[in-house]
Amino acid sequence: MHRENLLTDNPELYEARFPDTERLAGRWAEDCLRRHRSGSRVLDLGCGTGRDAAYLHRAGRTVVGADLSAAMLAHARTHHPGPDYVHADLRDFDLPQGPFDAVVCLDSALLYCHTNAELDGFLASCRRGLTPGGLLVAEMRNGAFFLGRTELLDAPAVHDFTWHGTTYTSTTTLFVDRAAQLLRRTRIWTADDGSPPHAQRSAWRLLFPQELRHALAAYGFEVLDLHDGPGPRTDPAWHEGAAPSASADGDRLHLVARLTRHD
Numbered sequence: 001m002h003r004e005n006l007l008t009d010n011p012e013l014y015e016a017r018f019p020d021t022e023r024l025a026g027r028w029a030e031d032c033l034r035r036h037r038s039g040s041r042v043l044d045l046g047c048g049t050g051r052d053a054a055y056l057h058r059a060g061r062t063v064v065g066a067d068l069s070a071a072m073l074a075h076a077r078t079h080h081p082g083p084d085y086v087h088a089d090l091r092d093f094d095l096p097q098g099p100f101d102a103v104v105c106l107d108s109a110l111l112y113c114h115t116n117a118e119l120d121g122f123l124a125s126c127r128r129g130l131t132p133g134g135l136l137v138a139e140m141r142n143g144a145f146f147l148g149r150t151e152l153l154d155a156p157a158v159h160d161f162t163w164h165g166t167t168y169t170s171t172t173t174l175f176v177d178r179a180a181q182l183l184r185r186t187r188i189w190t191a192d193d194g195s196p197p198h199a200q201r202s203a204w205r206l207l208f209p210q211e212l213r214h215a216l217a218a219y220g221f222e223v224l225d226l227h228d229g230p231g232p233r234t235d236p237a238w239h240e241g242a243a244p245s246a247s248a249d250g251d252r253l254h255l256v257a258r259l260t261r262h263d
Contacts (some may be wrong), residue, residue: 006168006189006198011049011075011202016163017170025106025139026055032137032256033061036224039101043129045090046109050076051085056104057082064097065089066090092121097127105138107233112202114182119205123219130259136221139231141183142253143206146176152251166193181206209248212255227254 035040040061044053045062047065051071057063067073073085073100088095090105091113103126126136146153153174160169172187182203189198213223217248228236228250230242244254 007077007202008069011072013163017161020051022226023051027230029106029137030056030106033102036135036256038135041101043100043103045103045105047076048072049084050080052106053083054080056176057140064095066093082189089120091118093125094128099131100129100134101131102135108140108204110138111140111207114203114205121217127219127259132259134215134259138255138258141204142228142248143208144248144253145251147207163210166191187200206234216257218258221257221262223257225254225256228252
């Protein structure tokens, strides 16, 4: 099996591991865009295999999907056509297809901004790329969940699935790097095809709700929604039109913000 990054370098395998047949994240994003009366031009940052970008396209939006992975972009163009797929780094982007009416950033992609400088780069790029009144729609892990909570840290999570006759098993361990304010992940892959185990390491920034509000305000954004649910990964029964929670205690954080200052 491919040894660099098993899932992100092998998009078909990624989709087999995370099938998302109901396109929950794309549906949630489209519901947010409709609820807050967004215009039609949307940038999907960290679009991955393109499934959610294609959903938004089918909903009638003009979509640009951006990602750092050439393999993901090639897969998206072939298997999820409609959007314009481009190579871009969410920490610093300036795309000629803009300005956009909304920037969508799903599945914790925003949390790859590990430092304050990278988060500043993301927000400055969003402000530069959005029309006045444009929306930022994002869903991500919630840093506040890990204040005194350890259930995701206490034991490794083990998952397996079969693809093209090979069974893959992942053993995932999470731990909090408090000094760096990162949630670090080590994932060990094994397969029954005789290939040796493969370790992958990644990390997400742990952003706290008030910290996120402060950073957004500094770049001219007004927070419209900031809550833990309902959302595409917090509630299997999530459906369009569900009222947001007033809480921010859960594992996921859902954000809708409007650009009110454009300077």
